Amino acid sequence: MVASTVGDMNQLGVRWTADQVLALAPDAASRKAGSRLGSSGPWSDAGCDDAGALWGLCKGSGSRPYRTVVDLAGAGTASTCSCPSRKFPCKHALGLLLLWAAEDPVVRAGTEPAEWAGEWVRGRRERAEAQKEGATAEPGGAPAEKTAGPEAARRRAERRAARIEAGASELEQRLTDLLRGGLAAAEREGYGYWEETAARMVDAQAPGLAARVRELGSIPSSGPGWPVRLLEECALLHLLDGAWLGRARLPADLATTVRTRVGLPSAPAGPAVHDSWLVLAQYDQSDGKVTTRRIWLYGQGTGRTALVLSFGAAGRAPEISLPVGLAVDAEVLPHGGAGQLRATLGERFGAPHAGGALPQGGGVTQALEAYGRALREDPWLDFVPVTLGGVVPVRAPDGEGWQLVDADGRLALPVASAAVGRPGLWKLAALSGGGPVAVFGECGHGGFQPLAAWGPGSGEPIALA
Amino acid sequence: MSTVTPPPAWEEQVTTALLGTDRRPFPAQEPALALLDAAAVHTVRRRAGLMPAVAGELPEPAPEDGRGPLPEPARRRLAVLLADRAAPAQSGGRRGSAPDLTELLPQWLATANAHRYRAPADLLPALLDAARARTDLRPQALEFAGARGLWLARLNPEWKYALRGTSGAAALPDVQDAKAVRALWEEGLFAERVGLLGAVRAADPAAALALLSGTWATERAEDRLMFLDSLRTGLSAADEEFLEQALADRSRNVRAVAAELLSALPASAFAARMAARATSCVSPDRTGTLGGIVVEAPHECDAAMQRDGVVAKPPAGRGERSWWLGQLVESAPLSAWSPRLNGRTPQEIAALPVADGWGEELHAAWCRAAIRQGDAPWARALLGAPSVPPEAGTGTASLAERAKLLATLPDGERADWVADFVSAHGLSEAFQLLGVCVVPWSQALGRAVVDALDIARDAGSYPWSFSGVMGLAERCLDPGEADRLEILTTTPAEAEGASPGAGGYWSEAFQRLVGTLRLRAAMVRELAGEA
Known part of the structure; x- marks a missing residue:
């Protein structure tokens, strides 16, 4: 593998758009504050080099200006600033990125970093380089600590499997008790019952089961038709429980999927796929403690779709951030398991660039068929990534929801209720203007969640999430 | 199992x-x-066996928008300006050194509309949200949003505002198409009809008058009032006959508007009647030695006066006779006064002493007349020299009225007057006057304002006492002045007796000013398609 160093590539080939920069902001207040600093006024001694580093001095209220440095090379966008803000990235870093995105002349291109900036950038890149070498060296001569590892790790894994085993058995018992006593009785017990069960599953080190149990708890208050939904989800949880308890008899791929669903860590399994990966969507979900960023990638050469996850603890944006609408030349390492699209972002080569192939879309029937097929591999799947070739967003006949209608006007997919009323759906309606647009999104039993769209003849997907 | x-x-x-x-x-x-x-x-x-749903009805596609696409940098700029709006306002009163992007939206939109650019579809929702929150943005935002913006607004009840008033504008027929115009006028909704009348009036005042007089007798009173208001545009002697008839209208409000419009036609019979009444109350002092003006206010408000729109009953706290006098003088053509007062010029008349304390009443009425009739020589005379303190001046001390008088002067003269005013009296009373000056400010006006700010800083006050003028300067100064202002952004050594820390805040305020000017210059360049 040709391991090119960051230095010899033009990381800054394509400037980001303001939207892409603002997507980095940890919250709305930072977005606003950053926008305000995206004008040349307070900045001085600002510049960028060809390797992906940006720096500048930003005048604040104090006498000494803040020193802001951003590094776009490597995995994720990193920044440092002498300001006291604990937000990450801070408003100064956002402002500097905006200036750079707008090609403001105050950020002088192609210069050497100022001394105070260069030090941090060099340190960061040396660490990244060392890490990479460490990773490639591993299979050969592993360090002493690692040799002791396999045996200990195996014992740890066995202990954990045993605890999950106990947890899954307990959950089975609770589910059958529930069905004997009736769902109506459970509804009267309220959310506390589920919360307690979820806590038991956390103790059993099965976070996947715990999350599903918590979901169950919210169904009785989710409006008409809840008994059907609750029975469905209870049944699928029972299916997962049973699959875990009988995993020895499952095909290897399905067993891996079950392990992941139960909550064991998922790891890259297959060989790296090198491609030009178009970033179709990037959006965050938060459970109050951890922010999960989901990034959908489309391989412009291979036609594969991959899901990259990145996590951020409270108050911090997840580390990986990719510009929606642009393509990244990179390696992606797929995780194992039947029907799994999750992948880890590996080495990146060069800067994000515009253009290249867009995924070919199908009709609404094909989208549902794709979901149906995927369920054969992973029956717990809530949705699959799908591109619809030419659909028109319209109000559903019930007047409440929305639909995506095939261009011939006959068949439709309901838009997921979570997307209705969100700004992204209005963006989609505006882009369509009543005509067909291509839409990428997540299609499943809960409807279709639009994440990106592009019109006929326009080259760049526009983020909707 | x-x-x-x-x-x-x-x-x-x-x-x-x-x-x-x-x-x-x-x-x-x-x-x-x-x-x-x-x-x-x-x-x-x-x-696994989910089936597609039956499709709802496909919408009527949005009309084609023939305008050209925005240059990419301008598109990015708009996204940033709109993103700034979406975030919560900064806490506290301090404005920091970074430009206030929301305030630049109106200018950006005006420039984009002048270039006739099409709004990027994906930014339409944010644009409609912005204009929903700020009514002053609406006309420009909706023009920029264009047909697709209106199409979109129909889908979301939160954007209903976009369909009011201007909704007709999108569907208006060509004003030359007499048949279509007639059809919409006879069958359209009220908002559509107001829009139609306005559009026709702008293109062909006589045709609009014909349209209105054709259905006048059958219109409802509140509709008549709105329609009559449309005649302000392109008002001319040709409208006199119609307005005379409207003086006999059943609705008092309609009568009042008709009288007001007629008073803006100095050659009308109405104006002649008002002139006769007003001049009979005001005469040169022939007895005294002062050579001033004597006023004999009317003793009654007869039926003929009331028919001409004079309101008989004064508001609480005002005397009947001064109330009637004010209305007569306000509605009389200003051209009547020179012959009445021995051929004197407006300047000379405004300088004459007025007997028995009637001066304030008379000058105030003349000011209203000058504003209504758009009479620059009279406005000039009543404003007096900018160096005279407002309270010692001739015409009116009210800043709002002064701003309106200024609006009748030619652009350059207005800017010079305000510049001299600011140089003489500083900024504390200048805000409203600056508001009527053409943007960007002339060099003389811009420098007067900046000098005044500099003086205020040296005097040791805090910049937020001038935040209104600062904000105006950010939006209205010529962006070309940015380099000249750079020197003011440094923090000076703290002077004896200055408010603590004021120097730093001033430098911050000037930084914001310079930053905003640079940003405005960049916005203009981007929209012009210059790299």
Whole structure:
């Protein structure tokens, strides 16, 4: 593998758009504050080099200006600033990125970093380089600590499997008790019952089961038709429980999927796929403690779709951030398991660039068929990534929801209720203007969640999430 | 699970699950487990076999927008300006050194509209949201949003505002198409008709008058009032006959508007009647030695006066006679006064002493007349020299009225007057006057304002005492002045007696000013398609 160093590539080939920069902001207040600093006024001694580093001095209220440095090379966008803000990235870093995105002349291109900036950038890149070498060296001569590892790790894994085993058995018992006593009785017990069960599953080190149990708890208050939904989800949880308890008899791929669903860590399994990966969507979900960023990638050469996850603890944006609408030349390492699209972002080569192939879309029937097929591999799947070739967003006949209608006007997919009323759906309606647009999104039993769209003849997907 | 008998139907399963297998039997060895198994099979089968829904009606596509696309940098800029709006306002009163992007939206939109650019579709929702929150943005935002913006606004009740008033504008027929115009005028909704009348009036005042007089007798009173208001545009002697008739209207409000419009036609019979009444009350002082003006206010408000729109009953606290006098003078053509007062010029008349304390009343009425008739020589005379303190001046001390008088002067003269005013009196009373000056400010005006700010800083006050003028300067100064202002952004050594820390705040305020000017210059360049 040709391991090119960051230095010899033009990381800054394509400037980001303001939207892409603002997507980095940890919250709305930072977005606003950053926008305000995206004008040349307070900045001085600002510049960028060809390797992906940006720096500048930003005048604040104090006498000494803040020193802001951003590094776009490597995995994720990193920044440092002498300001006291604990937000990450801070408003100064956002402002500097905006200036750079707008090609403001105050950020002088192609210069050497100022001394105070260069030090941090060099340190960061040396660490990244060392890490990479460490990773490639591993299979050969592993360090002493690692040799002791396999045996200990195996014992740890066995202990954990045993605890999950106990947890899954307990959950089975609770589910059958529930069905004997009736769902109506459970509804009267309220959310506390589920919360307690979820806590038991956390103790059993099965976070996947715990999350599903918590979901169950919210169904009785989710409006008409809840008994059907609750029975469905209870049944699928029972299916997962049973699959875990009988995993020895499952095909290897399905067993891996079950392990992941139960909550064991998922790891890259297959060989790296090198491609030009178009970033179709990037959006965050938060459970109050951890922010999960989901990034959908489309391989412009291979036609594969991959899901990259990145996590951020409270108050911090997840580390990986990719510009929606642009393509990244990179390696992606797929995780194992039947029907799994999750992948880890590996080495990146060069800067994000515009253009290249867009995924070919199908009709609404094909989208549902794709979901149906995927369920054969992973029956717990809530949705699959799908591109619809030419659909028109319209109000559903019930007047409440929305639909995506095939261009011939006959068949439709309901838009997921979570997307209705969100700004992204209005963006989609505006882009369509009543005509067909291509839409990428997540299609499943809960409807279709639009994440990106592009019109006929326009080259760049526009983020909707 | 090897149940020989097929599991009960799904509805049965749900009912059993709801009540519990202890209460409602389920045909299996272990009922609860069997029910979960059966439900799992059903669930996966149902999800795998999902069918598309029947489609709702496809919408009418949005009309084509023939305008050109925005240059990419301008598009990015708009996204940033709109993103700034979406975030919560900064806490506290301090404005920091960064430009206030929201305030630049109106200018950006005006420039983009002048270039006739099409709004990028994906930014339309944010644009409609912005204009929803700020009514002053609406006309420009909706023009920029164009036909697709209106199309979109119909889908979201939150954007209903976009369909009011201007909604007609999108669907208006060509004003030359007499048949279509006539059809919409006779059958359209009120908002559409107001829009139509305005559009026709702008293109062909006589045609609009013909349209209105054709249906006048059958219109409702509040509609008549709105329609009559449309005649302000392109008002001319040709409208006199119609307005004279409207003086006899059943509705008092309609009568008042008709009288007001007629008073703006100095050659009309109405104006002649008002001139005769007004001049009979005001005469040169022939007895005294002062050579001033004597006023004999009317003693009654007769039927003929009331027919001409004079309101007989004064508001609480005002004397009847001064109330009537004010209305007569206000509605009389200003050209009547020079012949009445021995051929004096407006300047000379404004300088004459007025006997018995009637001066304030008379000057105030003249000011209203000058504003209504757009009479620059009279406005000039009543404003007096900018160096004279407002309270010692001739015409009016009210800043609002002064601003309106200024608006009748030619652009350059107005800017010079305000510049001299600012140089003489500083900024504390200048805000409203600056508001009527053409943007960007002339060099003389811009420098007067900046000098005044500099003086205020040296005097040791805090910049937020001038935040209104600062904000105006950010939006109205010529962006070309930015380099000249750079020197003011440094923090000076703290002077004796200055407010603590003021120097730093001033430098911050000037930084914001310079930053905003640079940004405005960049916005203009981007929209012009210059790199």
